[in-house]
Amino acid sequence: MSADLLGRARAGDGQAFGELVGRYRRELQVHCYRILGSALDAEDALQETLLAAWQGLAGFEGRSSVRVWLYQVATRRCLNALRSASRRPPMDWPPPGVELPEPTRLGEVAWLEPYPDVLLEGLADAAPGPEARYETTEAISVAFVTALQLLPPRQRAVLILRDVLGFPASEAAGILDGTEESVTSALKRARAALQYRRAQPPGREPPPPDSARERALVRRFTRAYEAGDVDEVVALLTQDAWLIMPPVPLRYQGRELAARFLAATAFRPGRSARLVPTRANGQPAFGVYIRDPHAPVARANGIRVLTLAGSQVSAMTGFPDTSALPSFGLPRTLPD
Numbered sequence: 001m002s003a004d005l006l007g008r009a010r011a012g013d014g015q016a017f018g019e020l021v022g023r024y025r026r027e028l029q030v031h032c033y034r035i036l037g038s039a040l041d042a043e044d045a046l047q048e049t050l051l052a053a054w055q056g057l058a059g060f061e062g063r064s065s066v067r068v069w070l071y072q073v074a075t076r077r078c079l080n081a082l083r084s085a086s087r088r089p090p091m092d093w094p095p096p097g098v099e100l101p102e103p104t105r106l107g108e109v110a111w112l113e114p115y116p117d118v119l120l121e122g123l124a125d126a127a128p129g130p131e132a133r134y135e136t137t138e139a140i141s142v143a144f145v146t147a148l149q150l151l152p153p154r155q156r157a158v159l160i161l162r163d164v165l166g167f168p169a170s171e172a173a174g175i176l177d178g179t180e181e182s183v184t185s186a187l188k189r190a191r192a193a194l195q196y197r198r199a200q201p202p203g204r205e206p207p208p209p210d211s212a213r214e215r216a217l218v219r220r221f222t223r224a225y226e227a228g229d230v231d232e233v234v235a236l237l238t239q240d241a242w243l244i245m246p247p248v249p250l251r252y253q254g255r256e257l258a259a260r261f262l263a264a265t266a267f268r269p270g271r272s273a274r275l276v277p278t279r280a281n282g283q284p285a286f287g288v289y290i291r292d293p294h295a296p297v298a299r300a301n302g303i304r305v306l307t308l309a310g311s312q313v314s315a316m317t318g319f320p321d322t323s324a325l326p327s328f329g330l331p332r333t334l335p336d
């Protein structure tokens with residue numbers, strides 16, 4: 001970072017400020033997403049962060065790097081947002097007349113949205129610090145972000161700063177306005193409480209993104225789903241696969257329950273779907289559109305994200321809310 005660039009930004013040069021903070025925009029937005037669990041809320045928090053940084057730049061004393069200072073501003077904005085967030089209204093689901101099987105268990109995450117892969121471009125260059133425990137791609141997965149949302153806000157922030165981003169304890173303490181002892185204690189509690197399984201059994205590692213193996217599995221899934229073939233979709237699932245639908249608090253595990261759930265919902269009589277491929281959270285995903293039986297149009301029904309294990313699907317996460325569609329470049333309706 002050029003001292004001249006910082007000086008010009010402090011003097012009110014907007015272009016210099018844009019150059020100063022522009023290189024950190026993507027990683028700050030992902031940081032906000034990990035804390036908040038919402039791509040839309042993360043964008044709002046990012047804009048608030050940049051505005052606060054612009055207004056407070058004159059008070060930046062240079063005791064830390066600009067990057068660390070920006071993370072301090074962003075983390076504060078996110079924690080404030082969690083404290084002041086109004087409770088989201090429960091989603092009106094399932095539709096009238098749909099009888100669901102008994103779930104395996106109820107989920108605890110009140111809200112979660114998928115994150116478009118297009119917003120992850122360039123993050124590979126922002127390698128985490130040497131103390132990080134998680135790779136960048138792993139730490140954006142649906143499973144990991146879901147697990148984060150179950151932690152208390154401050155523990156969530158500490159774990160992200162230390163184990164995902166690899167900030168030293170001293171810098172994490174500065175970002176959170178705490179002591180190294182308090183950060184170390186919070187990190188210990190967060191690690192113990194984190195409900196996330198890292199290691200996959202041998203043979204169940206996901207295929208590389210956009211590899212031939214991944215594309216073949218996605219094609220098979222698309223054909224089966226669009227054909228309404230419950231048996232073929234279920235055959236692609238692992239024996240212990242999960243069907244999850246945040247914020248709907250129902251979680252189904254196993255092929256038998258998956259078949260019953262899909263037959264009652266996605267593949268019920270008179271319903272036909274189209275899938276539009278996309279990517280979310282570093283994973284294969286689809287915009288789901290339901291054909292209108294009375295008009296040549298298909299209407300958006302949310303986003304589905306697949307978690308792959310070897311040549312099968314270990315989790316299907318459905319996001320029935322359609323508010324995230326624009327960030328994926330997906331329309332509300334398709335001509336059909």
